[in-house]
Amino acid sequence: MPRKIVKPEDGILVAQNITKQFGERVVLENISIAIEKAKTTVIIGPSGCGKTVFMKHLIVLERPTEGSVYFKGERIDDKEEHRLAKIRTQFGFCFQMGALFDSLTVYENITFPVEQHYKIKDYKALADTVKQKLAMVGMDGFQNYYPASLSGGQKKRVSLARAIALNPEIILYDEPTTGLDPITSDVINELIIKLQKELAATSVVVTHDMKSAYKIADRIIMFHKGRIIADGDADHIRNHPHDVVQQFIHGKVSEAELAALRLGGTKFETQFLPEDFE
Ligand SMILES: Nc1ncnc2c1ncn2[C@@H]1O[C@H](COP(=O)(O)OP(=O)(O)OP(=O)(O)O)[C@@H](O)[C@H]1O
Numbered sequence: 001m002p003r004k005i006v007k008p009e010d011g012i013l014v015a016q017n018i019t020k021q022f023g024e025r026v027v028l029e030n031i032s033i034a035i036e037k038a039k040t041t042v043i044i045g046p047s048g049c050g051k052t053v054f055m056k057h058l059i060v061l062e063r064p065t066e067g068s069v070y071f072k073g074e075r076i077d078d079k080e081e082h083r084l085a086k087i088r089t090q091f092g093f094c095f096q097m098g099a100l101f102d103s104l105t106v107y108e109n110i111t112f113p114v115e116q117h118y119k120i121k122d123y124k125a126l127a128d129t130v131k132q133k134l135a136m137v138g139m140d141g142f143q144n145y146y147p148a149s150l151s152g153g154q155k156k157r158v159s160l161a162r163a164i165a166l167n168p169e170i171i172l173y174d175e176p177t178t179g180l181d182p183i184t185s186d187v188i189n190e191l192i193i194k195l196q197k198e199l200a201a202t203s204v205v206v207t208h209d210m211k212s213a214y215k216i217a218d219r220i221i222m223f224h225k226g227r228i229i230a231d232g233d234a235d236h237i238r239n240h241p242h243d244v245v246q247q248f249i250h251g252k253v254s255e256a257e258l259a260a261l262r263l264g265g266t267k268f269e270t271q272f273l274p275e276d277f278e
């Protein structure tokens with residue numbers, strides 16, 4: 001792809017020429033993306049291509065080796081932690097491993113980020129906010145449950161409610177539908193669309209799930225080996241000429257990867273028969 005020049009004022013959240021190295025290993029290479037306000041931008045790409053690492057740069061949980069990140073035109077990647085804490089109140093995030101705290105109830109999980117940032121004066125208002133956020137994700141009534149007694153989809157919904165507790169302008173989702181059945185996944189998709197409409201939030205969603213990507217995205221960006229190889233709307237991605245894009249969206253393994261698997265294939269000398277388990 002031709003190298004794009006992205007300026008800090010091109011979007012509400014802008015990554016400009018981000019390169020990230022862990023030791024010698026280059027995980028992101030010169031990534032520039034301007035995220036448009038009140039739109040849903042979806043990032044797709046194979047496992048290990050740098051999606052989560054990129055997402056972490058957007059709220060400065062990782063700092064770039066080179067390049068910069070801007071939020072509302074202001075550079076944020078070089079700010080100190082105590083200044084970032086305030087900026088992060090404008091972000092909601094649902095991380096891939098962003099599990100709920102097991103020792104806290106649903107109610108406490110949601111009030112936790114609120115109490116971290118604000119001194120609560122009106123507990124009744126706080127309870128009303130929790131009720132309202134849980135209602136938005138169809139989970140009002142579950143306030144006193146512990147995460148261990150919720151299903152995977154219910155936990156994701158509670159973590160969505162937690163992400164929106166502070167009325168964020170930007171919501172970052174890392175694989176919100178992974179591990180869920182197709183119907184629950186679709187509930188999550190509908191929620192993302194609803195939250196975006198009702199809160200006019202800007203959403204950035206990392207996913208492997210193409211059905212979800214097509215449904216929720218205004219724009220889809222595909223990463224491959226730390227670079228952007230496709231960027232456009234759903235039709236642009238569907239009709240993309242690049243083999244790697246077509247193989248990814250159709251869930252196919254490339255010939256080269258197949259050949260490598262066959263070469264490195266292990267031939268098992270012993271085989272278990274059903275009677276071995278009796
Ligand atoms: N803190 C770290 N230190 C060293 N390497 C890291 C670190 N975090 C991530 N990596 C490496 O960066 C690469 C990209 O990781 P990342 O988590 O962004 O992948 P991903 O695209 O989100 O994959 P998946 O779809 O499996 O979640 C991986 O090879 C990973 O091992």
Ligand SMILES: [Mg+2]
Nearest residue numbers: 051052053096
């Ligand atoms: Mg990831």
